[in-house]
Amino acid sequence: MPILNFRRRPQNELERGGRSRARADQTDPEISCPNCHRSWPVSSVWANYNTCPGCGWHYRTGARQRISFTADEDSFEEMFSDIVSTDPLKFPGYTKKLSVVRAASNEKEAVVCGTASIGGQKCALFVMEPQFMMGSMGAAVGERIVRLFEYAAEQELPVVGFTVSGGARMQEGLFSLMQMAKTSGAVLKHSEKGLFYLPVITGPTTGGVTASFAMEGDIILAEPGATIGFAGARVVEQTTRKPLPKGFQTAESMLEHGFVDAIVPRNRQRKVIAQLLRLHTGGVK
Amino acid sequence: MNKTAYDSVKLARGNGRPTGLDYIKEIFTEFFELHGDRRFADDPAVVGGVARLSGRPVTVIAIEKGHTAKERAARFFGAPGPEGYRKALRLMKQAEKFNRPVICFVDTSGAYCGVGAEERGQGQAIAENLMTMMGLSVPVISILIGEGGSGGALALAVADRVWMLENAIYSVISPEGCASILWKDAAKAGEAAACLKLTAQDAKEFGFVEEVISEEQLGQPGFYAELRRKLEGELKALSGTPDLKEQRYERFRAFGRSSL
Numbered sequence: 082m083p084i085l086n087f088r089r090r091p092q093n094e095l096e097r098g099g100r101s102r103a104r105a106d107q108t109d110p111e112i113s114c115p116n117c118h119r120s121w122p123v124s125s126v127w128a129n130y131n132t133c134p135g136c137g138w139h140y141r142t143g144a145r146q147r148i149s150f151t152a153d154e155d156s157f158e159e160m161f162s163d164i165v166s167t168d169p170l171k172f173p174g175y176t177k178k179l180s181v182v183r184a185a186s187n188e189k190e191a192v193v194c195g196t197a198s199i200g201g202q203k204c205a206l207f208v209m210e211p212q213f214m215m216g217s218m219g220a221a222v223g224e225r226i227v228r229l230f231e232y233a234a235e236q237e238l239p240v241v242g243f244t245v246s247g248g249a250r251m252q253e254g255l256f257s258l259m260q261m262a263k264t265s266g267a268v269l270k271h272s273e274k275g276l277f278y279l280p281v282i283t284g285p286t287t288g289g290v291t292a293s294f295a296m297e298g299d300i301i302l303a304e305p306g307a308t309i310g311f312a313g314a315r316v317v318e319q320t321t322r323k324p325l326p327k328g329f330q331t332a333e334s335m336l337e338h339g340f341v342d343a344i345v346p347r348n349r350q351r352k353v354i355a356q357l358l359r360l361h362t363g364g365v366k
Numbered sequence: 367m368n369k370t371a372y373d374s375v376k377l378a379r380g381n382g383r384p385t386g387l388d389y390i391k392e393i394f395t396e397f398f399e400l401h402g403d404r405r406f407a408d409d410p411a412v413v414g415g416v417a418r419l420s421g422r423p424v425t426v427i428a429i430e431k432g433h434t435a436k437e438r439a440a441r442f443f444g445a446p447g448p449e450g451y452r453k454a455l456r457l458m459k460q461a462e463k464f465n466r467p468v469i470c471f472v473d474t475s476g477a478y479c480g481v482g483a484e485e486r487g488q489g490q491a492i493a494e495n496l497m498t499m500m501g502l503s504v505p506v507i508s509i510l511i512g513e514g515g516s517g518g519a520l521a522l523a524v525a526d527r528v529w530m531l532e533n534a535i536y537s538v539i540s541p542e543g544c545a546s547i548l549w550k551d552a553a554k555a556g557e558a559a560a561c562l563k564l565t566a567q568d569a570k571e572f573g574f575v576e577e578v579i580s581e582e583q584l585g586q587p588g589f590y591a592e593l594r595r596k597l598e599g600e601l602k603a604l605s606g607t608p609d610l611k612e613q614r615y616e617r618f619r620a621f622g623r624s625s626l
Contacts, residue, residue, distance in 0.1 A: 170563050220622025227619065249516070249538045251547065254562050255574050258538040259621035261517060262524045265496035266615045291489035292517045297497050311489035311517070312479045320479045330484060340487050
């Protein structure tokens with residue numbers, strides 16, 4: 082895995098080391114890599130797109146951080162942030178859970194949507210938030226994504242989307258399940274206008290998100306090592322009572338089986354996305 | 367005594383219930399079964415083909431669980447793999463080509479859970495069905511006759527009309543799965559079933575299904591005759607609708623809006 086090329090001109094605050102410099106002023110604790118078990122100062126991990134500077138292990142990454150990695154500086158404009166889930170089923174403990182998660186994650190829902198430019202290419206962008214109930218899809222997540230696709234269709238913009246999700250949000254019952262159909266409908270409408278949709282699947286993406294908009298892209302990218310599947314690996318193991326094959330449900334095995342187009346490490350994503358966006362403009366009929 | 371949500375779960379899973387093939391045999395004539403997804407295999411958990419509904423050619427697709435233990439094992443207990451969804455997809459596209467309405471009978475605890483199913487793209491197969499069904503130009507009616515298990519059921523239920531039998535269930539997760547996640551105790555499935563609002567009455571109340579079909583005469587000739595009459599009537603109404611596709615999108619587009 083190539084280490085970040087530091088000679089490249091920094092393109093946003095993070096690359097310039099703004100945040101990590103601020104952190105270093107205080108303390109710079111070390112975190113250990115779950116893959117190579119070496120310890121690194123947090124600042125160097127952050128400066129390396131939240132991947133291990135040694136082995137390239139991709140740490141799970143929050144939506145805002147991802148936006149700072151991907152979008153051109155100050156280009157992201159958030160939309161639909163007022164759409165939040167309520168508790169349609171009066172599910173025990175759900176309202177409380179929502180308020181706890183909102184406080185802890187500093188997000189109001191499990192997806193952040195808006196417009197941005199990536200390498201100068203304007204696009205609609207959604208990024209799911211793993212800190213918010215593991216990116217689970219309830220009515221608000223579905224609604225935000227649908228509105229983004231509808232807006233993109235209207236404005237003739239391509240859509241770039243980062244998925245990370247445990248699937249449907251069980252506390253919203255069928256309201257949650259129906260978002261799979263609803264988002265698929267919105268992707269279709271966007272697609273029928275000849276517009277480009279590029280999902281980037283990050284780990285883990287499972288269940289209802291895999292079985293809807295994550296797999297409906299024109300081109301599908303994935304992050305190295307990302308878990309991608311429909312049924313959870315543990316459920317498959319318990320059901321089949323057999324050990325799982327090596328590499329089961331990884332991005333690499335999805336590539337091998339033909340379900341993603343390419344695996345792109347985080348430090349190359351901005352470049353690759355921009356390239357693909359550019360390649361999808363100027364087609365001649 | 368009032369019936370609990372979990373009573374419906376047990377009834378929906380019951381061995382004695384009519385299965386997909388029973389509906390096909392009793393409601394339609396000239397059923398000709400079509401096999402295979404033209405990609406990999408033929409999934410016995412999904413039965414599909416062409417038939418007539420009171421003279422009119424239709425495409426019928428059903429998830430089949432089987433009745434006896436042997437049949438159930440042979441049908442993978444009605445859990446379709448990617449090949450099952452792809453067979454259904456193939457038949458739906460065929461229906462569109464020949465301008466035939468599509469009628470689906472849904473009865474599954476969920477999509478097949480296994481290494482092979484995952485490696486052959488269970489998630490992708492379901493996603494493709496959802497997207498394609500959204501775009502079909504022909505009328506689609508889906509009837510949940512037993513279990514409506516999550517994405518595996520929805521993959522045959524992106525329809526203009528969705529009906530449910532009185533004791534059918536429709537849920538984002540099995541009550542056992544929900545209970546083990548919430549309370550680390552699958553034995554609390556009864557409580558979970560109540561929380562999930564998975565009965566036909568709940569689904570009707572929230573607007574996820576248009577009609578709940580009485581089970582008073584379940585499996586008797588009168589039951590099928592009534593269902594055939596209902597299907598005829600609905601197909602007649604839907605066939606005259608000019609922008610079916612747009613209305614189908616709006617039908618699903620509305621779900622969850624009220625809860626925001």
